Structures are given as C-alpha cells and as structure tokens.
Amino acid sequence: MMKCILTVTALTGQLKNLLEETFDPILVEGEISNLRRPASGHTYFTLKDNQAQIRAVWFKPFPGTQLTPSSRRMACDLEEGMLVVCRGRISVYAPRGEYQIVIDTVEPKGTGALQKAFEQLKARLHAEGLFDERHKREIPFLPSCIGVITSPTGAVIRDILQITKRRFPSVSLLLAPARVQGPEAAPEIVRAIQDMVAFGRADVLILARGGGSLEDLAPFNDETVARAIHACPVPIISAVGHETDYTIADFTADLRAPTPSAAAELVVPSRDDLAGTLFDLRHRMIRSRAHMAESLNREATLLREKLKSPRWMIDDYRLSLDDYDDRMKARLWQQLAHSAAHLHHLKIRLAQGSPRTGHQRIGFLLESSTGNMIAAMRRRIVDARQTLKRNISLLDSLNPLAVLNRGFSITLRRQTKEIIREAAQVRGGEELMIYLGKGQLTASVKSREEDNARYFFAKPGRMNKRTEERDRFDSEIDLPER
C-alpha cells in the first residue's frame, strides 16, 4: 500500500469518501468569521476557534422545500463573530482540494442564544412593520363569542371560562385546541388561528398560555405564529406568560394581556358595571325629561297668566282706533288752518300789490292813530282822576277844620287876624278870636303864662289820668293787631 502511487484524484476521492462517511452528521461549534452572502443566495463563512478553522457553507433551500422555523430564522440572522453550533456534514471539494462543512441547521451557542435569536427576530419583524400600531384592530367592547386558542386542559382555559362567566354570563366561548409547548406547538397554533378565522363565529380571539422559560415560550416567539397573528382578520389578544414576559406574539397581537386571566377581564366587560351604568343613564334621562316637562309647565302657566283675554284686546283696539281718529282729525284741522293762514297771507300780499292799497293804508293808519290818541287821552283822564282823588283825601287830612273837629282850636288876634302861637304874642286884656270845630268865640286875655310846663307837670294826677287814657287807647288800637 505504501508503494502504491496514487493520483491526486484517487487520493482525494479516498479522502472524500472517508471524511464524508465518517463525519455525517456532525455537530460543531465555533465562531463565525468571513461571512459572505453572494448573489447565489448561499451563505459562506469560516467557523473557527482559537487554534483552528474550517470552511462552512449554508446552501439556500431548494424552492418548495418545507422550511423548519429554525432554518428560516437563522439564515439571515448569522452575524460575524457569532458563536454557533452547526449541524451538518463534511464535504470535500475535489477540484480545489478543500473540505468544508455543509450546514443543515445553525443554533446560537451558549447562554442568551435563544434570547439573541428572539431579539433578532423581534428587530426584523419590527422593521418589517408587523408590530405597527396601524395594524392593530380594535377589540370589540362586548363580543358575543370569544375564540380561545390554548390547550383544552389545564389552568388557563379554566381561568378564562371562570372569569368570563363571572363577568358576563351570556358571552359564549369557542375553544380551538392547540398544544402550546414543544416542537408541534407553533404549527398547531397557526392552524388553530386559521381554523378560527375560517369558522367565522368568534368576534375576538385570545391566544393564551401560562408562563414559562424562554424555551417553553418558543412557539410564541416563532415567526410563523407571528405572521399568522398578523394575517388574522379577527382581533386577537395575546395572553402568554406572567406579567413580565413579552413574546413576539405579544408584539404582533392587537392587544397584549399580561396573563390569560387578564385577557378574559379585558375582553369581557363586567355585566354588573354595565347594568349599573345603564340604570344610571335611564334614570338621568327620565329625570331630565320630567324636569323639562315641569319647567315647560311652569312656563306655560306664566304665559297663560300673561295672555290677555280677547275682550281686553278689543277694548285696546277700540282705544287705539279712537286715538288714531282724533289724531287724524287734529292733523287735518291743523292742515286746514295752515292752508287758511297761507291763503290769508297770500291775499294780503296780493292786496299790498294792488293800486288801492296806498289809500287804504293811509286810511288804516289814520284810523289806528285816532284810536291810539283816544286811548291815550282816556288813560290820561283816568290818571288825572286818580291823582285828584288822592289829592282830595290829602287835602282833607290837611284841612284845619278837620283838626278843629278833633278838639283843637285856632286862636287869632281879633284885630289883625294874626295866629297866636305863643303866649308872649298877646298882652293882657287883648281881644282874641277862637275858632272851634264848630262855631267861634271872642275872648279877652285874663292872664298869661309863657311856659306851659306847669300845665303838664304841676298836676301829676291829671297827667296820670291822661296817660292811663292814652294807654287804654293804645291798647284798644293794638288789640286788633294781636
């Protein structure tokens, strides 16, 4: 065997057989480098570790090949430097004397590998728009039939049945059974969604499962499930996991509930709450109508009170009619008077313009002057009469005879008729004439006193008497004034 000389082809052929038979299938782990994706659609890279490297190729699937979720997922998701576990076989390429791994499947290697795959799928679907708000359908407020996609056994379906029954007893449920764990779960979920849509009874779907590890939730992070959810025309609520776990299904669904129980509560309103609201609305409506009727009634009563009886109205009209009549007549008279005045004015102007006017005016002037003169004379006569009357009474008061009548007397020297005002003017024995109010005396002077003080002051008794008389007189005069 040692001496046997082989051709390159023969050697290579033997190596090819040996390698390809020995290493099929193999699992090999390493880091990806020199990643290339030529136009052919195949993926080339070098798998290496610290000390060695090996070429690897991942052929594009043949058209029509049933893709496993993982193969489809990973083909685009490989990255430079990624640690992976490749499953495949060794292949020798004779023309170049090279060997390489032909890969069937690739899984990310180590802790966080699934997480990383999850993140990548999420990023990709997000970029594709599967999670867009605009795709989210509205969850019906009160569905008549809820489609539930989950395992027919277990706590999840029990919780959902219980909660929906408690919240709204008349809501119907339709269960589409599907495994929610393991390799068959994803295709079963996809089929269940499609069946629900095809059956067409459910108004809303709930895709539910209890919580679990990332591995357990794998079906809900499956791209085919995400696409089925996205394509589903019926609004769909994802209810996977417990509170904190988000799955790709959660992002794609129209609504995400943290738990199946929460989904049941979200999708079914509380009948009691609704009945309460409805009762309240009815009550308010009836009350507000009653209120309105009452206020209208009040208003009507007010209006009725304000409304005048027809009799009143007739009286009012009568009054108005009279008023109009009066006003109309007054207006008419006013106009007639105005016209008459105008006519008169015109006549005067006409008359002034005629040749007879001058003569007439002189006549008129003469007439009016005469009249004025007569009137003036009359006034003068009346005035003169009054002056005369005043003077007569004045004269009357000044008439010495009037004084004499009051008890005074005038004394004259008999011979000269000189009025005696002082005792010193006369001599003893001289003859005097004394004129009284009625008649006259001739007297001669017996004696004379030049001072009349004695007469007034020497006889206080008489004086007092006079004073009393005067006082009495004064008081008599004063009396009427009090």
Place this chain on the structure above:
Amino acid sequence: MGKDTFENNMTRLEEIVKKLESGELSLEDSLKAFEEGIKLSRLCTKKLNESERKVEILLKQEEGLASTSFSEEV
C-alpha cells in the same frame, strides 16, 4: 362591527342623556331624543339580560370544521 353594537348603543345613550340634561334641545327634539334613548336602553338591557352561554370546542372533521359542546367542568 356594525353600527348597532352594544358599545355604540351605550355611547349614543350617554350622548342623549347629556343633551337632555343640558336642556339645549327644543321640546320636539328632546321628545325625539327621549324616545330614541328609551329604545337604546331597552336594546342594551336586552343584551345584558341574555342568559344563554355556550361553550364549545372547534373540531376538524372530514367535511370541515365543526363545533361541539365543551364541558366547563374541565
């Protein structure tokens, strides 16, 4: 979803009640609104009082999909 859903009816009823309460409607309009409101509240009450609950399971049969009663006592 058509116009005549429970939610729409409730929303409409609430609008009617608010309008009636605001007193901005004429007598005629308010009577119309009241009539509609009563109709809506009857519809809603009827929906609330429906008692039939069906729980079924979807089965795949040779002739296609079918549903059959599903026991709640799982």
